Amino acid sequence: MKNEFVVVNYIKDVEIKNKAVYNFGELFLKVAPYLDKPVSAEFISQNIKMKPSRIRAVLNKLFNHNLIEYRRCFDESTGKYTYIWELDKPKFKKFLANYTFQVEEKEEVTPSEKLTFVCRACKEAYTFENAMDYSFVCNKCNSTIESKD
Numbered sequence: 001m002k003n004e005f006v007v008v009n010y011i012k013d014v015e016i017k018n019k020a021v022y023n024f025g026e027l028f029l030k031v032a033p034y035l036d037k038p039v040s041a042e043f044i045s046q047n048i049k050m051k052p053s054r055i056r057a058v059l060n061k062l063f064n065h066n067l068i069e070y071r072r073c074f075d076e077s078t079g080k081y082t083y084i085w086e087l088d089k090p091k092f093k094k095f096l097a098n099y100t101f102q103v104e105e106k107e108e109v110t111p112s113e114k115l116t117f118v119c120r121a122c123k124e125a126y127t128f129e130n131a132m133d134y135s136f137v138c139n140k141c142n143s144t145i146e147s148k149d
Contacts, residue, residue: 005089007032010096019099024061031058035068038086056129059085063128067092072136081135116148 011017011032020028027050034044041055048055062068070083117131118124121143126134136145 005093007035007087007089007092010093016096019096019101022101023065023096023099024058027054027058028061031055035085035087038084040082040084042082053129053133056132060128062087062092065095067095083132117145118148120144120146 011020011029017029020032030048030050031044034047041052041059044050044055045052059068059070063070066088068085068087070085072081072083074080075082117126117128117136119126119138119141122138122141124138124140125148126145131145134145137143138145
């Protein structure tokens with residue numbers, strides 16, 4: 001039987017754990033057990049009793065490193081979109097294994113600096129997190145919020 005990669009087991013190594021916390025924040029350690037399967041921020045939020053926006057902040061850090069992908073699913077019963085996140089385990093493992101701490105101070109890059117979203121109609125700007133909070137619907141004019149390329 002092939003050994004399946006399990007996130008929590010991988011980050012038990014102190015060096016790997018330190019690299020993960022440095023790149024994704026302390027909250028990553030609570031989110032990690034849920035990343036072995038596709039999952040929503042809301043599901044993780046309910047299980048660890050934290051706001052979904054805090055969970056999404058961790059997921060966005062993974063996304064900014066191209067280590068996680070999401071797909072958007074429409075929920076007919078609520079009329080809202082749900083985002084299902086899936087960790088790219090080989091990329092995640094390789095990233096942490098090859099990551100070296102920089103001697104110079106790391107300049108923080110916020111998700112809003114990397115990803116900007118705008119309303120198609122009124123051009124209102126949103127961060128990725130805010131766009132997700134509004135289910136990619138503008139809170140001013142109800143038009144679609146899209147990625148700004």
